[in-house]
Amino acid sequence: MFKEFKAFIARGNVLDLAIAVIIGGAFGKIVTSLTDDVIMPVIGKIFGGLDFSSYFVVLGKVPPALAGSSDYAALKKAGVPLLGYGAFVTAAVNFLIVAFIIFLLVRAVNRLMPKAPETPAEPVEPADVTLLREIRDELKRR
Template sequence: MWKEFKAFALKGNVLDLAIGVIIGAAFGKIVTSLVNDLLTPLLGILVGGVNFSELAVKVGEAELKYGSFIQSVVDFLLVAGSIFFVMKLIVRKKKKEEAAVPEAPKVSKEELLLSEIRDVLKDRLK
C-alpha cells in the first residue's frame, strides 16, 4: 500500500497541482494587496469616501445589510478586473517572446518535390 501511495503522490499531475495551489495562494496575496492597498483607496477617493458596507435598512426587528452585499460585489469586480489585467499583461509578454523567436522557413511544395526528385536521382547513381 505504501508503494501505491508513493506512486500516486509523486505523479507529475499531483506535483503540478500542488505547485499550482502554492503559486495560486501567493498570487492571491498579491491580488488582495493590490485591491485592498491600491485600488480600493483610489476608488474611495473617486466616490468621495463612500463606504457601502455601512448601508442598511431596518425592517421590523431585522436589519437588511444591503451595503455589505454591494461592497462584496465591488470587491469582487476589483479582484476580477485586477486578475484580468495582470493576465492580459502576461499573455501579451508571452506573445512578444514567442514572436521574437524566428520560425524555420516554410518549405514550399515545389521545393519539397524538387528535394524528393534529387533524393531519387542520388539513389539511382549509387
C-alpha cells in the same frame, strides 16, 4: 495501492498543479492587498468615501446594540441581512486585476515561446493511385 499513489504524486502534472495553487494563493493575497489598500481607497475618495466596503443596504432588523452602525463587518457578524454592493465591487475589481495580469502573463509567455515551424503534411494519395503505382512497378520488374 501505496505504489499507485506514489506514482500519481510523482507525476509532473500533479506537482506543477500543487505549485501553481500555492503561488496562486500567495498572488491572490497580493492582489487583495493591492485592491483593498491601494485601488479601492482611491476609487472611494473619488466617489466621496474612503472605505468602499462600507457601501451596503440593510435588508433586515438591526439589533439594538448596533442601531445606527455603519460597520459592515460588525453587522454581518451579528447576522443582519445585508446587500453589500461595496464588497461586491471590491471583489469584482479584484477579479479584473487578476484576470488582466493572467492575460499579460499568458501573452508574454506566448511571445517568448518559439513557434514550431509548420511542416506541410504530405498529401495522402488515394488508394487507387497507390494500387496503380504498384501495378506499374511490378510490370516494370518483369
